Amino acid sequence: MEKIVILTGAGISAESGLGTFRDEGELWAQHRIEDVATPEGFARNPALVHRFYNARRVQAAKAQPNAAHQALARLQKDWPGEVIIVTQNVDGLHEAGGARHVIHMHGTLAGALCGACEHRWTSPPEMKVREPCPACHQPSARPDVVWFGEMPYFMDEIFDHLAGAALFASIGTSGQVYPAAGFVQQAQAVGARTVELNLEPSAGASEFDETYLGPASEAVPRWVDAVLAKAGSR
Template structure:
């Protein structure tokens, strides 16, 4: 048996119409992260932060999973050993494609977090500075359950343990510049895993044993089909 860890980044959702963060049309080219993606930004201007994430929540709800998302859900369903799907994305498209379990290391747009007591809860629709925490009753402290710059990503112990035991590590649609995710290939390679990069353009990281380039909707289904030794659209 072979245990697989898959890491996905913004590039896998680009074909679903969601902008990547660091490309030519990237999210951070149109807004300063210091204004919307730090705890300090939320403390200074919660309305601005909520407006930014409310718009992203609407965009994500309108987007549809693409062939790459579907292929990874298929891999989870058909692979005979463990497949841990870790994503830096907050859009929920992996679940909507049928993925059984996803580790959201950077949080989720469809969840809210109380800045006061830390309680998390599912969330539908827009958020505002007037929202009240249902756990502690604090008004005005509900924020998107998103890991902001300077905060620790979720479930790192689980991810690192899986990387240390993986036989195959696959990074899909990631820039390879944001840590700690950029260091996952180092952990996996040091543990003896085969490492593969699937990306629109190569990152140039020498720790990947194999690099395939192209649109995620084409190269991910083909890669998964090769692992399963079946046609990309087969049963």
């Protein structure tokens, strides 16, 4: 059966109370991206970066999956083929909503990473400056998230999935950050149908075959219903 590949961005979690770095009044609005989401910012002021991600970790722990997360989990469960969810989000709301085997291309707030030996482990609720790595004991622990200027995780695996996709959906993304912004072209190159689901058209909206506009909690369940109905009519 046809493979569906789905890319999700911050827009799918916004209704769960997790703001994007473009939202005014949210955590991101209180800091410059260069200071809290780059390797250089961490090198300059690790205490600031840890405080920022500690706050994000607390915020994410309180958030609950919304109808969009639950709809994608239902699609995974009921679609007769494979449904791959790739997310740019570092929260765990897809899994909390019932999704399986989510590919976190930008890492996760629940993870810690050693900057010296690249060992990974479950992050404590609060990370501190010069926290030691449990493997090599170097005081170089950092959040296991991909910062601006770093290569996203699992790119070979993601491109392999895109190469086999019959349908590609982009949900709640700005269409401005590469390499994710180029996934629609990758899917089109293999003949996949493409659909964008967003609050408003993204920068790359014209690239898609079909568009669903509106809050994710409304647009995504509506789209999932349509996809499953079409499968049932075959």
